[in-house]
Structures are given as structure tokens and as C-alpha cells.
Amino acid sequence: MPAVQSRFVVRTFATLVFFSVLAGQFWRSLFGWWGYGAIALVIVVSSVVALVKLNPDWMWSRFPKSLIAFLGLATLSLAWSFYLGASLIGVTLQWATTLAALFLALCLSWAELLRTLAAALRWILALSLAFELIVALFVRQAVLPFWVDYGTRNVPESYYWTRGILLQGGPIEGIVANRNLLGFVALMAVIVFAVQLAAGTVSRNWGLAWLGLGAFVLLLTRSATVTLAAAAVAAALLFALWARRRPPEGRRPVYLVAAASVVVGGVGLVALTPQLLALLGKSADLTGRLDIWRSVAGLAAERPVFGWGWVSYWAPWVEPFEGLAVRRGVVYLQAHNAWLDVWLQLGVLGLIIFAAAVFSTLWRCWFLAVDRPRRALADTEPYAASALLPLLLLVALIAQSLAESRILIESGWLLLVVLAVITKRQQATNQRMP
Incomplete structure (x- = not known):
């Protein structure tokens, strides 16, 4: 049982690592650079501790x-x-x-790597859509990152966390505050979820649902860069x-x-x-x-x-x-x-x-x-x-x-x-x- 619990902790931390590097702007928009720095420091220190304690079989x-x-x-x-x-x-x-x-x-084993990456991608997609929907329905205006003071000058459009135009068909920025980054996350999600479906590691219904969600977010970002990458x-x-x-x-x-x-x-x-x-x-x-x-x-x-x-x-x-x-x-x-x-x-x-x-x-x-x-x-x-x-x-x-x-x-x-x-x-x- 302790071994099972330790692997659960490792997988949970790995999901946090993937989430934080893929959606770093989420932490920066939410807590500012100092808050993001604290989270990054915890991740790096914990990664070093894990490498020392787990002592993976590796030769330089x-x-x-x-x-x-x-x-x-x-x-x-x-x-x-x-x-x-x-x-x-x-x-x-x-x-x-x-x-x-x-x-x-x-x-991590390859199976754990794929599982934790997929989990992080699901969190980013779900939170991005929920965030965009809340802003579009209740805030009804563009939202700036927290803890940033732009003064009285005109703020460039790309500095906003989201423009809140989901109900107009986008493009959307999601929690990552950039449609190109969100589009790339969605493209990765489509790849990973499709592989999971083909490998049979997720139920067919849930796999298809998440695959459809990834494709939907990809379309909403309208990213030309990601379209060419796809x-x-x-x-x-x-x-x-x-x-x-x-x-x-x-x-x-x-x-x-x-x-x-x-x-x-x-x-x-x-x-x-x-x-x-x-x-x-x-x-x-x-x-x-x-x-x-x-x-x-x-x-x-x-x-x-x-x-x-x-x-x-x-x-x-x-x-x-x-x-x-x-x-x-x-x-x-x-x-x-x-x-x-x-x-x-x-x-x-x-x-x-x-x-x-x-x-x-x-x-x-x-x-x-x-x-x-x-x-x-x-x-x-x-x-x-x-x-x-x-x-x-x-x-x-x-x-x-x-x-x-x-x-x-x-x-x-x-x-x-x-x-x-x-x-x-x-x-x-x-x-x-x-």
C-alpha cells in the first residue's frame, strides 16, 4: 500500500508539473510573478528531491x-x-x-507519463472553457491579469487575460491568456487523447468526449500557427x-x-x-x-x-x-x-x-x-x-x-x-x- 500511495503522489506531482509549464501564464495572471516564482521554486526543488529519493536507473x-x-x-x-x-x-x-x-x-513510466500529461491537458481545457464562459456570461468585458497596474494608459489588446468573446465565437485565450498557446495545448490534447483512444487506456465514451472538446477549443482559438502545425x-x-x-x-x-x-x-x-x-x-x-x-x-x-x-x-x-x-x-x-x-x-x-x-x-x-x-x-x-x-x-x-x-x-x-x-x-x- 505505501508503494501505491507513493506512486499516486508522484503522478499527482507530475500532473502539476505539466500543468504549470503548459499554463504558466495562468499562475502569473492569478498570483503575479512573485507567486508564480514561488510555485516554480517548489516544483524545481521537489523535482530534485524526487530524483534523489526515487534514484531512477540512469547513466549519464x-x-x-x-x-x-x-x-x-x-x-x-x-x-x-x-x-x-x-x-x-x-x-x-x-x-x-x-x-x-x-x-x-x-x-515515470511511459504509461504514467502519458496519463499525467493527459490529465494536465484536461484540466487546462476544462478550466479555460469554464473561465471564458464565466467572463462572457457574468463579467461581459475584457479581463486584465491580477496584480498588474497598467495605469491610465490604453492597454494593448494582447495584454488582457481574456477578451471575453466566447459567445461571439472567439477567438478565445483561456486561462493561458494567449490564443496561440491555448491552440497549441488543444492540438497536443487532440494528439494525446487520440493516442489514448487507440491504445484503449480510456473508456471510448470519455475518450471521444475529451477528443471532441480538444478539437472544439482548437477551432475556437483560430490560431493560424497551430493550424499549420496541425x-x-x-x-x-x-x-x-x-x-x-x-x-x-x-x-x-x-x-x-x-x-x-x-x-x-x-x-x-x-x-x-x-x-x-x-x-x-x-x-x-x-x-x-x-x-x-x-x-x-x-x-x-x-x-x-x-x-x-x-x-x-x-x-x-x-x-x-x-x-x-x-x-x-x-x-x-x-x-x-x-x-x-x-x-x-x-x-x-x-x-x-x-x-x-x-x-x-x-x-x-x-x-x-x-x-x-x-x-x-x-x-x-x-x-x-x-x-x-x-x-x-x-x-x-x-x-x-x-x-x-x-x-x-x-x-x-x-x-x-x-x-x-x-x-x-x-x-x-x-x-x-x-
Whole structure:
């Protein structure tokens, strides 16, 4: 019984970790930065304690080398950082998020990981819809985050917690205060709930209900970024299922068609950008992203090799970030492209290492999804369904990284580390087995 109770505590804490990184803005809007900091501190300390007490079976030799190199370079950049104080904060946050990710990857079984992630996603979706409904029915006006004083100036629309327009059909921001973030959470929920349904780990009726809710929230966010990410996930799923039906030596057509699809899709995306933007309700400058990208690229070119120093979230109170990305009174704290952000902060060297970390993980996720290993990834779930999840989640993250920098911070970085570690462990397990 004590063992059962301890696993319940571990799973409950894991759900809190997933909830807090996916909906960090909920805590910040509710309790302010100091309250959020206290919650984050508890999570990081508890993660370290769990790693020590549970003593997971792990060898550092199996830790993804590219992730070690990226974290090492980010830490080493303190030596040449243009903004040492901000870099100290950024590096600390990067390591803190990594420690929470290691707790999830090393202390939970795959079945527990999937279960706790699904639970956190359900909480975010349910609370977001309840929050939007309460505001729309009773408050009937836009709501600002608590503990923030904007004075008497006009508050930009994007600073509101929610605009309260659920009954007008949205778009909605939910508890995460951003429709792109809520849309990505909804996309993840659709992926996870679909995998659970296919694996038979949830009842069919409840599974379909939550899957429908995830799709409903996804539609209400009207996020163009997430729409494109969903298309990429659908394409990855189709190619993975096709590859599964062919032996390893007969997959050349799959790879040729996939490569051609990427080229044709990229060319088509560029050629049809104006029509796609009009269809998705976006401005010709991608909601100001083109200006931000030009500014970031110009700044990165001044220190192209090693960058300006790691900072994670931009620090708007220091140069060169002060005034770097301001649009309609909104101060942006990211480059809205993870690859540009890495080039800016860690230079070409950091970009190469980051690409190695992402695409080596994608490589492992792909073969985990299409090849049945000698021992299944999941403990009790049907392998065919659960093994697709790392690939689909990572494809969604990569697609999002072209328009957002979330893969470098909070939930994006945590998920990347978790996927990198669990696929590396699975690879090592398969290689050891006769």
C-alpha cells in the first residue's frame, strides 16, 4: 500500500508539473510573478528531491550529448554575455526547467507519463472553457491579469487575460491568456487523447468526449500557427503509418515522397502566402513577425558566431532587447522563431548544436514510431498507438518553432528534453537486448 500511495503522489506531482509549464501564464495572471516564482521554486526543488529519493536507473552516458552541449554552451555564454545579469537569470531558468523535465523522463513510466500529461491537458481545457464562459456570461468585458497596474494608459489588446468573446465565437485565450498557446495545448490534447483512444487506456465514451472538446477549443482559438502545425502533424502521421506497412528495406518510396512533399509544400507555402494569410485572417506582415525577424537577424549578424549570450525570455530592460520588438504598444519577449532566437543568443555554433539536438531526437522518434523494437516503449499499452506519440508531439513543436520560440522555454523546452531522454533510453535498451 505505501508503494501505491507513493506512486499516486508522484503522478499527482507530475500532473502539476505539466500543468504549470503548459499554463504558466495562468499562475502569473492569478498570483503575479512573485507567486508564480514561488510555485516554480517548489516544483524545481521537489523535482530534485524526487530524483534523489526515487534514484531512477540512469547513466549519464545515455543522456543525449547534443542536449548536454547546448546546456553547456548556454552556461558558458555567461563568459561573453552582453547582459550578464539577464543571462544569469536565463541560464538558471533553463536548468530549472531541465531538472523538472528529468524528473518526468526518469521517474515515470511511459504509461504514467502519458496519463499525467493527459490529465494536465484536461484540466487546462476544462478550466479555460469554464473561465471564458464565466467572463462572457457574468463579467461581459475584457479581463486584465491580477496584480498588474497598467495605469491610465490604453492597454494593448494582447495584454488582457481574456477578451471575453466566447459567445461571439472567439477567438478565445483561456486561462493561458494567449490564443496561440491555448491552440497549441488543444492540438497536443487532440494528439494525446487520440493516442489514448487507440491504445484503449480510456473508456471510448470519455475518450471521444475529451477528443471532441480538444478539437472544439482548437477551432475556437483560430490560431493560424497551430493550424499549420496541425497540418504538419497530420502529414507526419500519414507517412509514419505508410512506413509501418513496409519493411525497412522497402521504405525508399516513403522517404522520396516525404522529401518531395517537403520541397513542394515549402515552395507552395511561399508562393501562396498572400492567399493563405487571407484565408487564415492574418495580415501580410504575419502579425508583425516580418519586422521582428528583420530586427533580430540584423542584430544576430553583429555577433554571428557565439551570439550575445543566452537569456531565454528576452529581458526588455537591457540592451539590445529594449525596444527591439515593439508593435502597437506591445513589447515582445521572443523572436517568434526559435531558430533566429538561438542564432541571436548563441550564434551559429549554438544553432548547429540546437539543430543536432532537435533532429537527432526526431530521428529517434521516427524509428521508434515506425519500427517495433524488441521491447515495447509502453509498459502495458499496445505499442502501435503509444509509439507514435513522441513523433507527433515533436513534429508539432518543430512546426511551432517556425513562428514561436516556445520550444526554447517553459513547456516547449520541457517537452523537448523529455522526448530526447525517453527516446535515447529506449534506443539504448533496444541495443542492449539480444
